[in-house]
Structure formats: C-alpha cells, structure tokens
Amino acid sequence: MHTEALVQSILVPLFLILLTTVEDTLLQSVSQVGGVCKFSSESSLRRCRTPDGKICSGRGKCDCGVCICEATDPGKFYGPRCDCHDWVCSTYNGKTCNDRGYCDCGMCECDEGWFGDACQFQEECNLPSRKSKELCKNPEGVVCSNKGTCHCGSCMCNNKDNRGLVTGRFCECDDSECLDEDTGEVCGGHGQCYCGNCYCAAGWHGDKCEFQCDISPWESKRRCKAPDGKTCSNRGTCVCGECNCHDVDPSGDWGDIHGNTCECDERTCLATYDRYTDDYCTGHGQCNCGTCDCKEGWAGKKCEHPLSCSLSLESSMKKCQGTSNLPCFGRGQCQCGKCTCYPPGDSRVTGKNCECDDRQCENISGEICGGYGYCSCGRCICEEGWFGKLCQFQRSCDLSEVQSKEICETSDGVMCSGKGSCHCGQCICRPQDWWVSGEYCECDDRECDKHDGLICTGNGLCNCGNCECWDGWMGNACEIWEGTEY
DSSP: OHHHHHHHHHHHHHHHHHHHHHHHHHHHHHHEETTEEOSOHHHHHHHHBOTTSOBGGGSEEEETTEEEEOBOSSSBOBSTTSOBOGGGGBOTTSOBGGGSEEEETTEEEEOTTEESTTSOEESSOOSOHHHHHHHTBOTTSOBGGGSEEEETTEEEEOOTTSSOOEESTTSOEEGGGGBOTTTOOBGGGSEEEETTEEEEOTTEESTTSOEEOSSOHHHHHHHHBOTTSSBGGGSEEEETTEEEEOOOOTTOSSOSEESTTSOEEGGGGSOGGGTTSSOGGGGTEEEETTEEEEOTTEESTTSOEETTSSSOHHHHHHHHHTTSSSGGGGSEEEETTEEEESSTTOTTEESTTSOEEGGGGBOTTOOBGGGSEEEETTEEEEOTTEESTTSOEESOOOSOHHHHHHHHBOTTSOBGGGSEEEETTEEEEOTTSTTEESTTSOEEGGGSOEETTEEGGGSEEEETTEEEEOTTEESTTSOEEOOSOO
C-alpha cells in the first residue's frame, strides 16, 4: 500500500505537467494556421488573461492565446496561465505536503488518513488530550499561539479569509507581512513566504520580491563584496550589486552602519552602556568609519582614558576588568581604573567592577529566582526542594517516569530535542551548552543579538533567540537606554 502511494505521489504530478504541456501544444496548433496566429491580438491576450487582469499571471509571455511560462528558481511555473507552482506545497520542514500526498497546482492532495492544506493532520488520533495539548504549546506555553486549535498534537491555524496566511508549527507565523501592498500577492508572485519573510526566485529582490535585477547573481555578489571578503560586511543585504545596510538607529535619521559595502560600523565608537546617544567616543573624539580619533589629552579605543591619569591605559583597563574580558563587565564606564556602573540609579548592578548583576536572577516576568530563593551577586540561592538557574525546578515529583517522559517528548518523539534531560515533565537543557533553551530545549540563544561580546548587551534575557529587555532598555539587543541621565 505504501509503495502504491509513493508511486502515485511521483507519477500523478508528472502526468499533470505532461497533460498541461500537451494541452498547450494542441491549443497552439489549432490556433495557428501555417505559422500565422488566427486570433486577433485582443482575443489572444484575453485567452492568456487571469481573472485579476494579469497576462499569464505576470510570469510568462502570451503567444497566440497560449502562455509560455518563464523558468524560475526554485521550481517552475506551469498551468494554462502560469498560475501553478509546487513550492507553495512545501512546509516548514522542507517537505512537499509533509511526504503524505502530492502537489496539484499548489494544492496538496493527501494520502488516505491525512488531511489539511499540507497533509499535516491525521484523521484518527490516539494521543491523550493532555499530551496533544502539550505538543501544541509554543515556546511561551501558549496553545497554537492563540491563533488556532489543537488537533492530535498539531495546530490547525485560523484562516478565516481562506488565504492561509497564518502558518507555522504553532501558528506563530503571520504571512500577511509578505503581501505586496499594491497587488495583494504573496511576495509579489515572485517568491515564497516563510514565517513572514519572502524568499525570492532568482532575479528578484526586495522585502516583497518587488525588484527585478538586470545583472547575474554572481556579478551582484561580486559588487557587494567588502574588503574583508564578506558580502556587505555581514551588515546588510545585497540587492542588484548594491548593499542595503541594516540601519539599526531607531530614529532613522542616520544609519550607524554605512559605506558602499557596509564596512563602517559606528556602533563600535559608543560605550556599551550608552549606545545610541550622541556621545560618540565618550565625547572626547570623532568617529570615522567605526574608529575613534581622540582629542588631545584623551586615549583609548573609545577615547575614555584621560592622559592626565597617573595610570597607563593598559593599567586602567586591567583594574576595571577584574575577571571579565570587558572593562566593568560591560555594565559601566571605566575611567582611570575606576568603574561607574550603569544604568544610573539601578541598585541591582553593583561591585567594584560592576561584577554583580542581580537582574540575572529575574525571569521574563521579573520574578526573582522563581519566588523560591534569593539573589546573591547575580546568582540564585534556592530554597530547599528547588533547583535550577532560576530555582524553576522542584525536586519532588508526583508523575511516573513514563508520564514525565511523555510530556518532555517533542512532536517527533524526541526527548527534549535530544539536548537535555527530563525531570517531572520539564526539560533541563544541558548546562555545558549554554545556548540551548526553550520548553523542549529547541531554541538556540546564539541567535540573540549581541554587542561588544555581550548577548542582549547584558541588559535583558535571551528568550528562544530573541532578546527580552529589562525595564529601561529597548532595541534588538537591549542596547538602548530609555532614561535621560548619563
């Protein structure tokens, strides 16, 4: 039975494509007599026009009432009006119709026993209700991100407009962000949307795949290559041979990252604690393409060291570093061997070298040590019966080992994503892999933004690849202090 289904999944799409090709050939042979088209220009275009008024869906040329579809990468458009493409059947795991069916002009025809737009749902379910619900929770513990319903451990996303814009394993993706404002098409009809981001076909660029490039991808990449050999210095995107630098300045008045190949990063001229103020080079120099030119009487990478100080620059930095690689642990300003801790007035950051950061004891909601311990210089001392970095695990357990492991399994049956151990239905991620986190150890915190070597700039927590900032801080890397005093 499985072999028959496999053969069917391969042969049927090939048959449909062949049939379409034969139909187009027959139509063209009928419409042409002696190599001359018998249709008028208007009649020919009418046969190629889609209901929304586009000729061959904007993806091909009309030849005597027959659409000649353009080749694209990935895949190829086909159909009477170039309106079919099988990439829309690809799911988040890269499989076509989850390998449980075949794609027919962008629609999944599912094998027996499966249903859904991507053949992701099984008609018969043997999972207990609690287990099913647990498998539908996103990393924040919300079932189907409150944008769908749970069926046998899989989320059925709400799509009232029947456009299928809410997607993702946990309905966490809103593909309406991929809609072209002018045409209403997903990625302008020239790409595929994955979780709100457009991945464009070859020759197309832009956030919504709205720009077509007239140079080869190789030539485009060559023009965008920076002196260090990296494309746009890894600080921008290459569009038709030109670098669009990531402007991280929230005001939008001036891009901190600039240059023909985004080689200039003026963020390096700002101290860790006061990034995005106008106080470049600690107010004692001029920033030129990411390097500080200090005024007379000042020295240091960021012009932070007064030459009037009795200590040398090296001695001053060494006294401020303590056991860290950064002066004042990246949480303050070092001047003449002494640290001034930031943010100003925050009693949670203390110590000679600002080494104690009691904010590290807080969870996303601001609770200290989960309510089951106290904080000592940035580390939780847990009450008896509790353990974990934030005292989040209880030593006693009323679940059997089998029940516990069932809860810790991911939807594909892997315990804690293979990156941790299970305790009372909770995953304890491997401590040696500091970057692993999440309810099922499925997150990689190395994806969180960082600066000066500090994840979330030390001003927030990394939550499944995204920075959650503490009060008073904002920005992708929690690098912007919202206060007014410095």
